[in-house]
Amino acid sequence: MTKRIIDHPVLGTIENERTVTFTFDGKTYEGYERDTIASALLANDVRTIRRHEATGNPRSIYCNIGHCFECRCTVNDVSNIRACLTLIEENMVVKSGDVQPDPLNPNNEGPLPRTYEEYAERKAGDTDENA
Amino acid sequence: MKMHDVVIIGAGPAGLSAAIQCRTYDLSVVVIDEFPKAGGRLLGQLHEEPNGEWWNGIKESNLLIEEAENLKTDIRLGVSVHHVERLENHYVVHTNTEHVAAKTVLIATGAAESAAPIPGWTLPGVMSIGAAQVMTNVHRVSVGEKGIVVGVNVLSAAIARELQLAGVDLHSMALPATNVVSEDQSNPRAVMERLVRIAHLAPSKFIQFGSKFATFEFVRNIALNFYPKDGIKMWDMPIHLRKAIKEINGTDRVESVTMVDVTPDGDIIRNTERTIEVDFVCIAGGLYPLGELAAVVGCPFEYNEALGGHVPIHNEAMETPIDGVYVAGNITGIESAKVAREQGKVAGLSIVKALTDNAEVAEKVDAAITNVQQTRDEATIQFHPEINEGRATISASFEQLIK
Numbered sequence: 390m391t392k393r394i395i396d397h398p399v400l401g402t403i404e405n406e407r408t409v410t411f412t413f414d415g416k417t418y419e420g421y422e423r424d425t426i427a428s429a430l431l432a433n434d435v436r437t438i439r440r441h442e443a444t445g446n447p448r449s450i451y452c453n454i455g456h457c458f459e460c461r462c463t464v465n466d467v468s469n470i471r472a473c474l475t476l477i478e479e480n481m482v483v484k485s486g487d488v489q490p491d492p493l494n495p496n497n498e499g500p501l502p503r504t505y506e507e508y509a510e511r512k513a514g515d516t517d518e519n520a
Numbered sequence: 521m522k523m524h525d526v527v528i529i530g531a532g533p534a535g536l537s538a539a540i541q542c543r544t545y546d547l548s549v550v551v552i553d554e555f556p557k558a559g560g561r562l563l564g565q566l567h568e569e570p571n572g573e574w575w576n577g578i579k580e581s582n583l584l585i586e587e588a589e590n591l592k593t594d595i596r597l598g599v600s601v602h603h604v605e606r607l608e609n610h611y612v613v614h615t616n617t618e619h620v621a622a623k624t625v626l627i628a629t630g631a632a633e634s635a636a637p638i639p640g641w642t643l644p645g646v647m648s649i650g651a652a653q654v655m656t657n658v659h660r661v662s663v664g665e666k667g668i669v670v671g672v673n674v675l676s677a678a679i680a681r682e683l684q685l686a687g688v689d690l691h692s693m694a695l696p697a698t699n700v701v702s703e704d705q706s707n708p709r710a711v712m713e714r715l716v717r718i719a720h721l722a723p724s725k726f727i728q729f730g731s732k733f734a735t736f737e738f739v740r741n742i743a744l745n746f747y748p749k750d751g752i753k754m755w756d757m758p759i760h761l762r763k764a765i766k767e768i769n770g771t772d773r774v775e776s777v778t779m780v781d782v783t784p785d786g787d788i789i790r791n792t793e794r795t796i797e798v799d800f801v802c803i804a805g806g807l808y809p810l811g812e813l814a815a816v817v818g819c820p821f822e823y824n825e826a827l828g829g830h831v832p833i834h835n836e837a838m839e840t841p842i843d844g845v846y847v848a849g850n851i852t853g854i855e856s857a858k859v860a861r862e863q864g865k866v867a868g869l870s871i872v873k874a875l876t877d878n879a880e881v882a883e884k885v886d887a888a889i890t891n892v893q894q895t896r897d898e899a900t901i902q903f904h905p906e907i908n909e910g911r912a913t914i915s916a917s918f919e920q921l922i923k
């Protein structure tokens with residue numbers, strides 16, 4: 390479902406936009422060439438950009454102009470990128486932020502490995518999959 | 521590291537028009553902005569002026585960008601500044617990608633929106649009114665099927681109209697319900713007072729909205745006591761000053777809001793809760809100057825309500841008490857883009873004056889200062905009724921400081 394405002398009585402009609410393909414949490418989406426990650430996702434009706442690091446609550450854009458950092462996500466393996474300021478690029482890999490382990494709450498260890506062994510194990514698993 | 525004449529932080533109307541002046545006199549200029557397109561908050565603006573013409577921010581931005589590009593201005597987009605370092609006789613601007621050195625720095629970072637938090641405001645689908653403006657007019661993506669605007673002020677009324685124009689459906693505009701952080705945004709008397717004093721300077725339909733309450737306090741009190749249940753309509757959209765949003769509801773995204781009736785003083789009337797289905801909420805808490813970078817470099821600040829909050833102390837020539845540091849645009853006080861653009865011109869010329877010995881420039885600075893005041897007097901959108909007093913106070917503080 391697209392949520393584009395194609396025709397506008399004062400700003401005119403959008404025409405002949407080149408599309409760009411990117412992935413968000415493993416799923417493929419299309420946006421326009423001048424889209425930010427935030428606008429491309431919203432145009433695809435995707436609102437949740439990250440989960441709150443401690444509570445896991447869903448979060449989306451708030452200010453849309455770079456001030457609030459609510460829209461942080463991981464782009465091509467670089468974390469804490471603001472989705473509202475970053476233009477999409479062909480084959481860009483975007484991931485939502487995850488719940489992080491909480492040292493004060495033993496029930497909330499998050500998805501990160503706890504020991505080096507665990508890390509190495511998972512890493513080996515990853516490579517096997519990719520091979 | 522190459523030494524530039526000036527680094528301009530912010531490619532909004534203030535930064536761009538300063539860059540144009542500096543490049544006209546062939547200074548070496550670097551403009552830095554973290555947004556992917558130049559134009560700043562001007563990009564999203566779309567107002568119908570009282571004469572019926574449209575103020576189209578994208579067009580206005582493009583005019584400035586074109587002029588700057590014709591002068592071969594170095595504009596670096598998608599770059600964030602996080603520190604300005606003051607060294608012996610120059611400055612180093614730290615960004616996420618590089619360090620840029622210059623003899624002078626112009627900080628034209630504009631404004632940010634104040635939050636008016638209400639329970640549920642972190643749900644996806646809740647955003648600031650400015651976020652909706654940019655999504656609608658710049659990115660051309662609809663923020664939802666049906667929404668509500670929380671917070672009634674000149675900016676939210678203007679943007680509500682912009683959403684309507686783009687075919688986005690709004691239930692109404694209402695106040696945020698009183699809570700520990702809401703301050704006078706939740707007080708119908710304060711909100712109406714501000715609307716009435718500013719209405720004659722706002723976009724056309726707003727004038728009629730404001731004039732419904734007249735300027736006499738007793739008329740306003742009567743108007744608030746007998747405020748229509750269905751709100752007062754502007755462009756067919758109800759504006760409620762006696763209803764407030766107490767809570768935003770939903771599990772993974774906005775599903776509804778809880779609306780309550782409030783007294784003329786903003787107190788919640790019991791047992792008036794009702795649920796209104798919406799899929800997005802725009803929160804409008806007003807604007808404040810974005811001054812952090814001026815603070816980091818050591819500019820003294822003053823709290824000045826008419827200017828929108830804490831502003832770096834500066835004079836009419838856009839100089840700060842710190843040699844080589846200039847400010848322009850909304851960082852100096854919340855006003856329209858036209859004023860920001862004229863202030864940018866002043867700042868650009870002041871920098872040229874400081875770095876070259878061109879006798880004609882001093883006169884040009886004075887003429888540009890006169891222009892700022894004239895633009896202010898003719899402004900069709902104004903954010904605070906006491907803007908002139910606010911400007912006078914800050915200039916006086918500057919004189920006091922450098923004495």
Ligand SMILES: Cc1cc2nc3c(=O)[nH]c(=O)nc-3n(C[C@H](O)[C@H](O)[C@H](O)COP(=O)(O)OP(=O)(O)OC[C@H]3O[C@@H](n4cnc5c(N)ncnc54)[C@H](O)[C@@H]3O)c2cc1C
Nearest residue numbers: 530532533534553554560561601629630650849850857860
């Ligand atoms: C959300 C919002 C909506 C507004 N809507 C209206 C409106 O509808 N009508 C109206 O008259 N006025 C509006 N304003 C007021 C607006 O501030 C002025 O009209 C005008 O745009 C101010 O111009 P400026 O050049 O001072 O700042 P801006 O236009 O805000 O430009 C500042 C630029 O600096 C950049 N910047 C800031 N910090 C950094 C940093 N650390 N690193 C790199 N770049 C940075 C920003 O990305 C931005 O592009 C709005 C303001 C905001 C915040």
Ligand code: FES
Nearest residue numbers: 453455457458473
């Ligand atoms: S939404 Fe506020 S920084 Fe991106």
